[in-house]
Amino acid sequence: MRLPDKNSFRERERRVKAELFMAESSRPGDATGVPVADWLLSRADAERELTGLRSLLGAVMAMQIDSPLSTAAPDLGE
Template structure:
């Protein structure tokens, strides 16, 4: 996948960063931490799940913006 030129550069870079953050949140395995006593938690598993949900929401929004840009670009070419 190559980086697009022009206005979509920011969205592309944001999407790459969000994918990395979602991957990091998934790899923290909050389910395993829930099995430990609270005093042994390095992080609150609920916070990790909330963060992952938020990141997925942002990723979906970026993908929707990318989808919205494509039809407009095609429509402008036909005008």
């Protein structure tokens, strides 16, 4: 099994952060004017998606910290 390199960890982290940013900043009802009852994704589903993305980001960061390639803590972006 080949170990991932630092760049692959950073790329995964960037992708998850971008997806999380998009999910957190989107307001589908405001953008489309569609009533909440007609949304394809319920508020509960949206919250589950955000929770999943946050968990995924935490897992990627934990892998980066535990990696033998790690020499410093990952950038938390906050």
